[in-house]
Amino acid sequence: MAAPVSQLERERKYELGAGGQVPILAGAGAVARQEGPVEQLLDATYFDTTDYRLARAGITLRRRTGGDDAGWHLKLPVSSDTREELHVPLRRNNPSKVPGRLARLVTAYTAGSRLVPIAHLKTDRFSYRLADADGRVLATLTDDHVTGEAGGAVAHIDSWRELEVELEADAEPRLLDDLDRALVPSGASASKYPSKMRRLVGELVPKRKPVKVGKNPDAGTVVLAYLREQFDHLRRNDIGVRRDADDAVHQMRVASRRLRGAFRTFKKIIDVPESLAAELKWLAGELGPARDTEVMAATLNKQLDGLPPEFVLGRVRQLLVRHFSREGEEARTRAVEALNSKRYLALLSSLDDVLDAPPLTKRARRPARKELRKAVRKAGCKLARAEAATHGASDRDPSDLDVALHETRKKAKRARYAADAVKPVLGKKLGKWRKKVKAVQGTLGEHQDTVVTRETLYRLGIGAFRDGDNSFTYGLLHGCNTELAHEKQREFRAQWAKLPALPKS
Missing domain, CATH: 2.40.320.10 (Hypothetical Protein Pfu-838710-001)
Incomplete structure (x- = not known):
């Protein structure tokens, strides 16, 4: 059709x-x-x-x-x-x-x-x-x-x-x-x-009461404005995902994560069931493979182009194209099936109900600058603890460091999203800190890409060997991504050393 x-x-x-x-x-x-x-x-x-x-x-x-x-x-x-x-x-x-x-x-x-x-x-x-x-x-x-x-x-x-x-x-x-x-x-x-x-x-037409963030808003107003913005972003990109528009999967996934992060970061401001955050995690998980496959395919094609021609042996290019075409189609089908499911419809209805009649707490009436700063500081403390857990992790098992860095990345993302949410009242004070946290998140995201890419290359290399194809290039690419992981670890340490302390007031 x-x-x-x-x-x-x-x-x-x-x-x-x-x-x-x-x-x-x-x-x-x-x-x-x-x-x-x-x-x-x-x-x-x-x-x-x-x-x-x-x-x-x-x-x-x-x-x-x-x-x-x-x-x-x-x-x-x-x-x-x-x-x-x-x-x-x-x-x-x-x-x-x-x-x-x-x-x-x-x-x-x-x-x-x-x-x-x-x-x-x-x-x-x-x-x-x-x-x-x-x-x-x-x-x-x-x-x-x-x-x-x-x-x-x-x-x-x-x-x-x-x-x-x-x-x-x-x-x-x-x-x-x-x-x-x-x-x-x-x-x-x-x-x-x-x-x-x-x-x-x-x-x-029923009118939803507009949320206007004035000069001295309360905490609930700022949080609710952010949540509605992210829900609108999610719905707009739902249309894009169904139409297979560029970057729509990624943007919808980001919106679902921002909503989930806000519900958890500001749970003392808006009291929603934990099940709602869990359903948003499910949605992001259903959208994830489509985005991850797209990124990995582009990365490996670029790395292949950078190798000397004599090192690209066998049918590696053809097999990569076939693998990622199949994976991409399956991932897209999975994403669209999720959007057509009753579970997703229930999630949309729950979000609509929450944002139409927000269950704000007593703290939501407190001044935003003071109350929301506490939530951001808490997110910053969780990030610091996650970073501390990365030290010595590789002494136990190399994969432990990968897990610890991935956890740090998730906490960095949560902290950055928290800073984004409070931008109307704390934007100037948090600007430099947020920018540095975003850089940390980006570097650790690239590191995590190498982890997933190496796992994929290992499976593809084993499969090529089993089928009688030359697996040399898969091993070479695996080594390139191992070195890239070490480079990103060093970059992360340097960025963390320059991360400023959160403003106290």
């Missing part, structure tokens, strides 16, 4: 009175002439959960007939003026059922809740093409006369008129500002609604 067709939509919306004249935009920026109008009749049905979860996230899902792009449209916010639109053609059978390809993409927001029709809009559209002196179309101005009906406890019916300016894919972004300066003096005013659907159902 073909993937949805994607395109970026860069536009701005304006309100115009019923008797207002369509502005003439020739002369605005690079626009030399205005062509049209061309009339189209559009009929759109919008879908959401009964509690408007997509609308709350700024996401639009509709089925539209009429016009040049009839079909199913999923619109995802990118920035204030830009949305990504995914398009799926209409189908003959069961036209009111949301295509599974689109429904699955918004799972992180619906958490398995059913998508149902929530609004119906009819639009009489008059389109004006805006072209430059050479006749190249730069944008389209549309004059939309809209009638809409939304459900709910009481039916809501409305009608209005709005203008919309949408840029062509190759138009300069600054043209939106040029057109804005021409539109406003003509009587049009910027719309406060991101979409027609949101204007129609605006009063019906």
Whole structure:
């Protein structure tokens, strides 16, 4: 089944009175002439959960007939003026059922809740093409006369008129500002609604109380703002993972780890069940192999390229490609299966419940600067104890040092995430310390990569030998990664020696 067709939509919306004249935009920026109008009749049905979860996230899902792009449209916010639109053609059978390809993409927001029709809009559209002196179309101005009906406890019916300016894919972004300066003096005013659907159902959408970190916030406000930010990050990257977007697995994994770390670091501020942190650990574990396989494949290919050709013996390149292609596909399948599981849906629902009605403790009402500094210092102390445990570890067994350094890396990550969370109130004081801790984490992450890579090379080398292939190059790469591990250990010691003490106030 073909993937949805994607395109970026860069536009701005304006309100115009019923008797207002369509502005003439020739002369605005690079626009030399205005062509049209061309009339189209559009009929759109919008879908959401009964509690408007997509609308709350700024996401639009509709089925539209009429016009040049009839079909199913999923619109995802990118920035204030830009949305990504995914398009799926209409189908003959069961036209009111949301295509599974689109429904699955918004799972992180619906958490398995059913998508149902929530609004119906009819639009009489008059389109004006805006072209430059050479006749190249730069944008389209549309004059939309809209009638809409939304459900709910009481039916809501409305009608209005709005203008919309949408840029062509190759138009300069600054043209939106040029057109804005021409539109406003003509009587049009910027719309406060991101979409027609949101204007129609605006009063019906439940409002989550915004979290604003002011000048002297309490601890709960800072922690809650951070948690919501990370949950939003996780959900956005869920869509990317399902679409196999670059770096989406890594970013979603980071968000899950940051959430888990925050629940544990700030457990005296927000009291959530330990099971929630455990489920976030499970999610990160399901996403991990996809990212690890990608990194290892890139590293070994680079190391192979750095070897003299006469040292690359047998079918090592072909076997590595085959191995990592298979591993990568299995890891991706595992990640997507996890995102389609009931366990993941339950996790999403739990996170939503916690962040909608956060179980804040009495300490959450205390001043953030003082209360959150304690949590960061505790994370710093755990990091220091983990580093101390690395000394003498190799005297027992070389692998013990690997384990101890990996544990130190995890504690460094937790400490860095804690510093990130309190940045609104302690950013300047912790800036230098956080930067050094991040460097330590990075070095130890590269060290851990050598540990996993050596284990993989050992297995591949044994397999090659057993199959009658030359295993020399696997051993050589294993030795290179052993030396790289020693180099990273030395680098870590040097970085740790320069790590500043945590600020006391």
